[in-house]
Amino acid sequence: MASNAPATSAARPLEHMTKLSPCVYFYRPTTAPPAPSTTGATASQKPAPKLIILASWMGARDPHIAKYLVQYQALFPASPILLLRSEPRHFIRPRGNAAEFSPAVPVVRSIFPELGDATADDKQTNPPQQQQPQLLIHAWSNGGASALLHLRRAMGPVAAPLPPYTLVLDSTPGAFRYRAAYLAFTTGLTGLARWFVAPLMHLMCVMYWVQHELIGRGRTGPLQSTRGALNDAASRRSEVRRAYVYGEGDRLVHWRDVEGHAAEAEGKGFSVKTEKFEGGEHVAHVRVDAARYWRVVKETWEGWD
Template sequence: MASNAPTPPTKASPLAFMTKISPSAYVYTPPSDNSNNTNTNGDPKFIILATWMGARDLHIAKYLLPYLSLYPSSSILLLRSEPRHFFSKTAGPSDVAPSVPFIKSLFTPSSQTGTSEDKPQVLIHLWSNGGSLLLHHLRLALTPQLLPKYIIIYDSCPGQYRYLSAFRAFSAGLSGVLYYLVAPALHLFCAWGWFWHVLIGKNQTGPLAYLNRGHNDVEKLGEREVRRGYIYSEGDELVHWSDVEAHAGEAKKVGFKEVRLEKFEGTGHVAHGRGEENQKRYWEVVRGLWEGTLC
């Protein structure tokens, strides 16, 4: 994957080449000599990466850099999910709002000259339920007509509410004394969520159920979405494989035409591209979904 993509200057700051426009949003515009139109060089015009909750810079870079290498002429929006986005109704919308002017600047009428309305121009990749939440807020901030046709990759998501999965997600990164101080409150919070959304709500209530329905809203998304793929594994301890397959099955049922399941063996949550063989297959899946060439 040779390219002219920038290399992060230091390990301590692997996202330094991007422009931070909000506490959770970063943008990247390729050099002028790389920024050809997607219809002339095959690259997406725009890539949206919505990462998992609490993702660290170094871990994000392991996905960001291959994207820069694969598609050097693509502009990129990076959305980072944090726990506060699940606890505050205003944090997510506030953090994604500055992304809207950037997107508008890419898809002005003049920028569409010479493009084919049948081809996707945008590639969306979201990881876990955290990425799912921020993508939801971004969609609410955009008018339906603003974002051109796209393909979307659901990585380690979407999942339904599960007690242990919720606890593991919110306690990730905690250790030592801090873990023992915070864990009891997290257990209570997750137990409350299980009681209301699973026992009482039958997995039809709560933020995850709301997000899952939103991703399969064919009336709002059907005309814009060209194809979708799900990357998942039975080794994922945070998002159960059956939840992913159930969501994909529902997508087909309601009318999404191209739905692809890519099941990896034994890989963990947001880690399906680790290891030489998995990494090769992972990026072949990404490229194949974008190009529509997966067998």
């Protein structure tokens, strides 16, 4: 976990991060100034997060991830950043996912040593909405949201709830829709590659539908597990507030599924704010209005009351 300078290069945009595993990276800031913001983002005046967890969308490329990292370095120059990367194999072969994300556990525990201390947990009596957040979490798409669940499982079944945190959910969580699932696994493929892969992807979608939607009646499968975990009792004990960022132009995660989840969360006592970006496409809402997007992130951390 050695310190790394925030400088990046076009060839290696994540070179300032320490690679702990194929899907876990860690950045610890130095005294060097953060990379300049391209959206006018300025450092928050509130106490900075002790840790920022960024859970990227499935198959996200380094240059795209780096664009968000730069903004977070501008907003919170002194905060370390833990990156969780989602890959197609995490959905295709779900067994063992917690082990893949286990290198992130020592990082989280080193920054929050009180985790797992039942005595410390018992002393915390205030509802999360009245607490000062210590952790900021930002997840993109179903891949990023599911990575958070894998991390939670990697921390063990007896792990105490996370410290008070805020959560930004970008283009997530979705529910199973056949066309959206097919597009999620074939986006970026063209020509012969798409022609060869298409039958396999259709087969996977049919198998998922039969197993989880028909036999499981929409109550089983990784998508449903992720949706449920975001609104469960463990999350309610630690989450200060959350924002949903989504748009009607998203072909992979339907906006109604996001709004339905937000309504469910609010009904369970979560502090919720929804931000619909008109014309916003999947994990590209920042392109519609970058200043608004980063204002949502900042306000989610600082509070909107």
